[in-house]
Amino acid sequence: MHLHHAVADHWAFLGHDGEISSTAPLVRAIGSLVLVAFRSHGRLVVAKDDCPHQGASFAGSRIVDECLVCPFHGWTFDQEGCYVQGFRGNMPEPVRQTLRLERYPARSRDGRIWVMPTPTSKFPPDTLIPAIFSWYAAACQWRVSITVAI
Ligand code: FES
Numbered sequence: 001m002h003l004h005h006a007v008a009d010h011w012a013f014l015g016h017d018g019e020i021s022s023t024a025p026l027v028r029a030i031g032s033l034v035l036v037a038f039r040s041h042g043r044l045v046v047a048k049d050d051c052p053h054q055g056a057s058f059a060g061s062r063i064v065d066e067c068l069v070c071p072f073h074g075w076t077f078d079q080e081g082c083y084v085q086g087f088r089g090n091m092p093e094p095v096r097q098t099l100r101l102e103r104y105p106a107r108s109r110d111g112r113i114w115v116m117p118t119p120t121s122k123f124p125p126d127t128l129i130p131a132i133f134s135w136y137a138a139a140c141q142w143r144v145s146i147t148v149a150i
Contacts, residue, residue: 014046014106014113025068026113027059033117035104040066040079044108046115047081047101068101077101 012030014037019026025038027049034049036058045068049057056072063069067076067084075086081101083091091099105116 010118011107011114011116014115017108017111017113020044020113021063023063025058025061025063027057030115030117035115036061036068036101037106037113037115038063038068040068043079044106044113045079045081045101046104046106046113047077048104048119050102051075052083052099052101053086075099 014030014035015026015028020037020039022039025036027034027036029035034057035046036049037044037046039045040063049059051058051070051072053070053073053075056070058068058070061069061071064076067078069076073086076084077100078084081103083096083099090096103120104118105120107114
């Protein structure tokens, strides 16, 4: 199967750019998948709404110093979805590397945020995503999924 056929018709509408502020993320569901979206250093980050510490939701969380701060115990995550620090300070690098948000490929276009509901770790390399997204935008009608605000 051609790569485009495998992935290109699954971009789902998550929300509008204006729903993400510089101080607060957007938390929204696409079907049963609940996602958190935020901007860090100008980059759009979309990840599963599931804190790697104890699985809390990021609903009601804040963005501080370009990092997403979990509202439960204060762990923070950067634009790569990597753990930065927690309430007991920094962790050894090998441990820190395992504490990641599960990110999803996402793009902003014409004020709308689109996400591929396949984790980035199971998606083609980041370098291919812009080409896939452009192909989809040019060749297809956007298919808008029903989303539920929480
Ligand atoms: S559940 Fe997120 S920091 Fe504890």
